[in-house]
Amino acid sequence: MQTEKTKFENLEKWEGMLAKCIRCGYCYEHCPMFKYTRWESDAPRAKNILAHGLLTGEVELTPAVAEKSFNCFFCKRCEAACSSGVKITDIMLDLRRDLVKLGYNGPGTTSITDRSCARCLQCVRACPHDAREFIDGEGIVVDPVKCKSCGICVEICPIEAITIPLSFGTDKVELEQRAVEFLHSRESAKVIMYACNWSYHPDIQNSRLPESELEEKEYEILVNLCGGRIDQNLLLTPFLNQAWGVLVGVCPDGECNHDGNEAAKKRVKRMKETLENLDINPDRIHLVQIPAGDKQLCQAEIDTFMEKINQMGPIR
Amino acid sequence: MNTVDIPRLREIVGEKNIKTDPLDLYAYGADASVYHASPWVIVRPDNTGQVQKLMAYANDAKIPVVPRGGGSGMCGQTVAIQGGILLDMKNMNRILEINMPDVYCRVEPGVVDDDLNAALKPYGVFYPPTPASSRIATIGGEIGNNASGVRSVKYGATRDAVMGMKVVLANGDLVTLGAHTRVEASGYQLHKLIVGSEGTLGVVVEAIIGFVPIPEFRCLGVANFDTLRDAGNAIADIMASGTIPSMLELVDDVAIKAVNKTMNLGLKEVAASLLFEADGKVMEAVEYEVQKMKEICEKNNGADLWYSFDAKEREQIFMGRKKLFPALSQFDTSMASTSLADDMAVPYSKMADMAAKIHEAAEKNGIVMTAYGHCGSGCMHTKIMMDTSKKEQWAGAKRAIAEIYEYVNSIHGTTSAEHGIGISKADAFRTEKMDSLKMMAAVKAALDPNNILNPGKLQQAPEDWVTATDLRYAVNS
Known part of the structure; x- marks a missing residue:
């Protein structure tokens, strides 16, 4: 019509x-x-x-x-x-x-800041796309054209005042839930991999395998879209739920659109230190850098990590 | 127009599996064809029971139902030309069983072809029909269309791989067709009838399909020809020689120029190139086949002959063919690449004449057409490149297509080798199948007396394919 x-x-x-x-x-x-x-x-x-x-x-x-x-x-x-x-x-x-x-501002997958914002302006400084600014009388304003939904602001906000209303499964609460579900779903479950979508994982994409094929499944790949969204809880949760290891896939140096790989590196490093303090082998958490779309390398990195993890055995 | 009882549908599939917003309906109004028509509602069943209930409801209420897989059809098969319920099967996407001893797998219709092959790979086998759209095409859609692809010359089309299926009929009854066996001699082989029926006879809810071993060796060769005639003769001679190519592809000069122009691959601009491939478990046997095809090309004045087993080198040779699709889309800033008259099949000895006819009809009617395709199965692919905003270009395309199909018919070819009939090829299909139209109508009336399953397709499609629905393009002048 x-x-x-x-x-x-x-x-x-x-x-x-x-x-x-x-x-x-x-x-x-x-x-x-x-x-x-x-x-x-x-x-x-x-x-x-x-x-x-x-x-x-x-x-x-x-x-x-x-x-x-x-x-x-x-x-x-x-x-x-x-x-x-x-x-x-x-x-x-x-x-x-x-x-x-025409008066429409999304938000869709662009980030929004709620009224509890303490105006620390950390998100304004951290946004790699210059999409956030502080306007007197209005607070933090997001430009929905500039915002690329990387979620770095969500991660950096100290009081969790920033959200991405439509997360399509990338919300950290949901990711944590899915990690926990997998780790408790079968005896073979050992590893969670957080992969940014750029690394494009090698798993089956839009179909489901028969249960008989999944009985021995050892790892689950969870797409969190950008390494910049990884936070300590996301890394720690699997370990609190019997995981033997956590693998993080991000873009190679200089290839991330949001510099999220750098943030992920820092967080993984910090988590390694935490594990060490707990007398746990820090190699149980590992970051790999995979060029956009390289499924083969992604699979190879997973295989190598699984081999190492299986040698280490469960955390005692 | 009968109204749909949305609350009833909601009861059947649940709130999260139904879409009624105009934006969703508009998005689902398209496929990869030139058409657009919005359905009235989209429902996404999760299991066979829901499909049965939906069909029983639609049959009582006499509401059209259009089953849809990936939505990658090129002739308008899944465009809801008469509105109604669009049955999105993508949620029924479970691979149910991989049965190695009996060499079959059981899948739901929404399983994606590439996903199935990824699941089969660890077993050293693959599902062979594999159309170019395998990354999104679903098994259900491939059954509806009898899809095939580059390797069908050796491994056959979907119909050859399907051993049986479960189908929900128009009235909601569930029937099991075929068997879990490779051969079946009894009766009407109704599962084979469902293959290629484009969703007009029933909704496939489970399929039993066979698979074959992944070959250990592949060898790909290339030959250039100064005339289409020589390339055509080489094709016919290869197929008559008893050689078993696993792929035999023709690329014409328009296609080569398009690839060079947009991709700068520096391919030799000859009248035609042939790509020939053999595969198998024994290297010597594979080489024997390729060597034989090479000799036949030489005999037919083929030049620049070359072949290789090396994966990287094969990839390089095949690059031109792979880049063809995007190259045609980017052929000219004022032209769009449309899927029309895009997959006729003709006898091998007529391939060269067919390609020449395509070029002649295009030139005469002011459009650009290429000829390329899976010549090993007699399939010729074309694309029509034209300024889709201009009415006169559509009129030219219409004339060219009529001339092309008249020729196909005169040499006992067939309207569609791979992509199906849908809306865009119905006119030529009716001419080709003149003798069997009544039989087909009788089958349709027996299985779907209220004509609710994908109505307005195949023999029922409107006479004028240009005005059958709104065109997906903005036609301004």
Whole structure:
């Protein structure tokens, strides 16, 4: 149904590129949001389809449509997989620019700060994308175009006043829960791996294996999207739940979009010290750096770590 | 239009497995075809019982149901042309059993092809139909479409791999078809009938599919030709020689130029290239096959002949073919690459003429078309590149496609080798299957008397494929 057309000044220039998207759907399997919900409307292709619909007037601009456009973790795996070279995130950023002008601010997966904020401004300094500023009378204001949903602000806030409203399974409470569930689910469970989506893990992506295949499963890969989100609790929880080890996968030096790998390195180092103080072998926690999309290296690193961990045995 | 009882659907699949927001409906209105039509509601069943209840409800209420897997179809098979319930099968994604002694696996329809192959790999076997879209295509969708791919010349299409299945019929009844055996001689082989039926006869809820050993050796060769005729003759001679290629691919000059233009790969700009591959457990046997194909290419004036067992070198040779898809999309800033008339199959001896006909029809009608494909199975792939914003380009495409299919029909080829019929190829399909349309309609009426299962597809699709639904493109002038 044709509705009254809204003007999208920034999005307009992408009309030709949106026609070039052949809608093959090769972007899905890489998208952490699609993998979490398995709804096509959460996949990158749907964002292109909606952008096209907004331009033609076939899609009415509603708060739900706007919110959808603020959902993305900017791992850009979709762009790497795109068979037509469509600049999916650039298109979405231009749509966001238009939406902000039209009075929509997300939040979707962009971060928000609640009223309990103590105005310490640590998040403003820590944001690698310059997306947070302090405005007198308003408090901390987030620019939803600049925010890349890396979650570094969430981790750094000392009073937990920052949240990402739509976490798609990357919220640390949920990650901790899933880690605990796995570790208690079977006798063979030994290791939790936190992987950023850039490292793109080698596990089966969108299907489920038969239970008989999973009986001996020794490790679980949990996608936390950016190493910058790793905090001490996330690292410690598995050890409090019988884990033999924890593996953290982040980007190589200089390749993380958010410098989250550097933050992760510090936290892993600190956790190693904690383990040492407890007389536990610090090698039970290990950080690996994996270039974007290198599934083979990721699997090789997991295999090496599992071998070491199996030699060490359980923590006594 | 019959209205859908949303609370009833909610009762069946639960709140979290239903979508009614216009934005979700719009997003689910598309696949990889040129079409767009929004369903009325999307439901995502989790188990067979729910599918049965949904079908029983839809049959009573006479509401269309469109089963959908990955949504990667290229002819509009999963576009809800008459609205209704879109049955998203992606939640039924369990690999139920890998049975090595009996050489089959049992899977739910939402299992993704690549995932199944990842699960089979530790056993040293693979599921062979593997279309190019295997990273997102589901087994259910592949069954609906009778999907195949580059290696189908040796290993067959989906229909060859399917041994049996469980299907929910239009009225909600559950039937078990086929057997857990490689062969079956009794009766109508109804599971094979479901393969390729594009969701018009029932909803597949479980499939029994066979697998084959992963070959230890692969050897890939390449040959360049100055004329399409020579390449075509080489294809026919290879297939007639008793050689068993595991892949035989043709790439034409338009495709080579497109790859060079966008990827700067520096491929030799000849009229046609052939890629030929053999695989197996014994290296000498594989080399024998490849050597034989090389000799046949030489005999047909093939040049720059080369082959290799080395994985890296094979990857390099295959790079041009792999980059073809994106290269065509980026061929020209004013053109989009559309999936139309994209997978006809013709007898081997007519491959060269088919490619020439495609070029001729494209030029005559002011569009750009390439010819490439899995020649070992007689399948020719094309893409139509055109300015999708212009009405005259659509008119040109329509004329070119009509001419192309008239030729396919005249040489006893078939409308679709891999991608199915859906909406875009229905007109040519009806002409090709003129003699069996009544039989097909009788089968459809017997299994789906209320015509609720994916209506408006195959023989039922509208006559004019351009106006069948809204086009997914903005056509301005």
